[in-house]
Amino acid sequence: MHDPQLVAERLLRASAASAGVDARIDWDASFEEGAWFMPPEWVSLYGTPLWQSMDHTSRVELSRQEMAALASGGIWTELCLMQMLGRYMAGRDLIDARTRYALTEVGEETRHSLMFARLISAMRCRAYTPPGYVNHLFSLTNVVYGRIGTFAVTLLSEEVNDLVQREAMKDERVQPLVRQVCRVHVTEEARHVSFARTELTHAMRTASAANVRVQRELVGVTAFVFMAHRMPATVYRAVGLDPAAARQQALANPHYREILRRSGHKAVTFLTEIGLISPRQRHWWRRAGLAP
Structure with missing residues (x-):
């Protein structure tokens, strides 16, 4: 197993080297007529x-609305992750490498949220938010995620998108601005993963074995709820469907099911390998559409 302190120190150096990369996004670029906002497939x-x-x-308009929905979901999950990372840091040595990297990640997640919000605005779309009960559910459960749940949910939200x-970032059919935003996010999220x-x-x-049992169920339910609201039905109304x-x-x-x-x-392979998904929780991941 990699030493967590050494990994954090390496990631801190990488983050410092790439600081300000999002400043190079050309926000004044015009959208190309007829170009997609995500690969049509x-x-x-x-x-x-x-x-x-x-x-x-x-079809292009639907791709625009669905990209706005994914960016909106990205903002919401980043906000959730920042809350959980705050709990992780609160019980640690505040100056060791792991805590400092968690602080760095919170800073990057804040920039990503701003970047996604700016993209949604540039696309002239509305922001899509999850139902109120999802916000309420998270406020009730986030206190019991602990370190296992915090980083499992981080992994889930980052890897699935x-x-x-x-x-999108390498597909020349996709709008250049979307490709730039995706490139920045992919680069920095690789460190978070x-x-x-x-x-x-x-x-x-x-x-403890008891804690692992609780976290297995909690993370499984989270995966199901997360995926159930990944693409809200209101995106279809926005294009007249x-x-x-x-x-x-x-x-x-x-x-679409195969793409999911x-x-x-x-994420499913890794979580299974480390024992966070056992046969008893597999049904949550199948219902989420993430496992066969």
């Missing part, structure tokens, strides 16, 4: 009967 309705009935302009951003994996592995090896019918086709769409499984593969 990643749009939830791709390949469905509804998709076939839409013209190119409507990583693949679509990696695809490395930190989360190291901390989570260490936490699992030192946790019936929300209920469109959501039904998206959820039944075999292409691919997005979750790395």
Whole structure:
């Protein structure tokens, strides 16, 4: 197992070397007529009967709304992660490398949230927020996540959205501004994933069996709730589609379901390997669409 202190020190150096990379985003760039806001293959309705009935302009508009929804979800999850990282730091030596990297990560997550908010505004979209009960549920449960839950949820939220951003940033069909934002986020989130994996592995090896059992269930439920609201039905209303019918086709769409499984593969494999997903929790991950 990698030494958590050494990993944190390496990540601190990497963060210092890349500081200010988001300042190079060209926010004044014009959007290209007819260009996508994410690869079309990643749009939830791709390949469905509804998709076939839409013209190119409507399909591009749906990609714009779905990118806004993903960016909005990114802001909300970053806010949740910052709260959990604050709890992690509160019980630690405030100047050791792991605490200093957690502080660095909070700073980066703040910049990412601002970056996503600016992107949503530039795209002239609304922000999509989760239902009120999800906010209430998090406020009730975040105190019991502990180190295992904190870094498992970090890993889940970062890895599940990583693949679509990696695809978008190298796809020349996608708007240049979206590609720039995705490139910055992917680069910095790779460090957050490395930190989360190291901390989570260490936490699992030192946790009590009772705590592991609780965290397995809590993280599984979190994955299910997180994915259930990843793409709100209101994105379909924004492009003139019936929300209920469109959501039904998206959820039944075999292409979209396969994309979600691919997005979750790395996180699910790792969490299974370290013992945070056992056969008893597998059903949560299947219901979330992240595991076969």
